[in-house]
Amino acid sequence: MTTRILGIESSCDETAAAVVADGREVLSNIVASQVDIHRKYGGVVPELASREHLRQIVPVVREALERAGLGFADVDAIAVTHGPGLVGSLLVGITYGKVLAMALGKPLVPVNHLEGHIHAVLLEAHAAGREPTLPAVCLVVSGGHTVLYDVQPKRSNGTPPATSFRYRRLGQTRDDAAGEAFDKVAKMLALGYPGGPVIDQLIGAATVAGALPDADAVRFGPTKMKGNPLDFSFSGIKTAVLYYVRAHPVLHPEIEARQAALARGERRADQLRPLCSTRTLDLIASFQKAVTEDLVSRTLAAAEESGARSVLVSGGVAANRQLRRSFQEEASSRGLDVFFPSRQLSTDNAAMIAAAAFPKLLAGELADAQLNAEASLPLA
């Protein structure tokens, strides 16, 4: 018998709903992004986010069911993200999920957003006919999170995807998330929002045009930290970019020109690239290299320390092409299998929430009407 779970996700700036069968087969996956609304602020504005979620939640859920060819009665359970995230945003999905579960008499499964990201990788692996060998190390890297987990099977309710996992946090950022550093650097240089994709595309476009940026042009000192060597820190690199910009007034006119272009709505990489000097492209290439090298080296150190057999990389920054390349190269040279979600499943979505809910539903890990939003909900 097939178990169909309707997943709902509203922790940040995407309103998403999806139907996943048996934790594996994505029947529908609808995401309404608010990126255009938040762009002019250079980040998610919580008040606007909650209001947008309210506007989108009903049509998004309806579309997810339609695309799956199902009615409300055909769904076996409702899964909803209850943290971490923006409380006002989370509450929209939670409240809707609760009411739906109650009205339909279906079980309500609470899912941690970070566990969802881990399942996004597993969904993709299943689709490709691969299965990560456990234990694994998982890096969740996005605008709000940069955290490393050791992933072990907890108990096997049969074979994957019904397996429950046990998580241990190995390291996390001490200051800014990696995606936050991309956003802040892009804001400083007037490259638009979100920062990660535009920096990745600008470097890619320059490379295609035969003007390969020099990623060694600007050297960022190594991140010095006491304590856990698997912790990250990106605040220092962000500040180093700020100092570089201040020390090079030659960059200021082009920053103003790009600000004007962005104000005209010209925010595609091919529109911005002619407004970027070689110095700017070298700077962002150096920044991206420093961040990706740091992410890769600490993740692989974590894999070695925990005896991992596979590396899972998830979250919005997992879509970065350079990050994917260096993970592939470095991991395979160490005999580790590395897994990414598709671009579509890298960023926030509800398919990963419905997939993560499947083993929980089987294990009876359900919520009642008391379920509340938890802004800093830890996974481990």
Added chain:
Amino acid sequence: MTGSEFLSRSAEETIAMGRQLAGRLNPPVLVLLSGDLGAGKTIFAKGIVSGLGAGKEEEVTSPTFTLVHVFHNHFKVYHVDLYRVEGFHDLETLALEDVLAEPAVVVVEWAERLSLRTDWPSVHVLLEHVDDNTRRITIS
């Protein structure tokens, strides 16, 4: 009120200054942190939260994404970031009124964006870049 001015030559010194200030804080109190990107606001907040015994230094991270982090000791310590907050309606959704409903220590980054009215005593901390590793910290 004139401020006392300090020079910090490293992140460790900035944390130590946050810890020192923590020793003089009694709830209810607002600690309003101002300063440019990378000036060390989150670092200073690490000192305050750990100095109050409410959390470890490494647990105090940038709240830019979720806007409010909460730590506990005998009282609550809130770490708020207004970097992305635009205007009064946003402050309302942060539920800062609820935060201010019981005596707590509320540490606010990008405090110049705070337009909340309260009769709580407040400490202003301005962090400024002097050079790569040096920051001027003014407490008033």
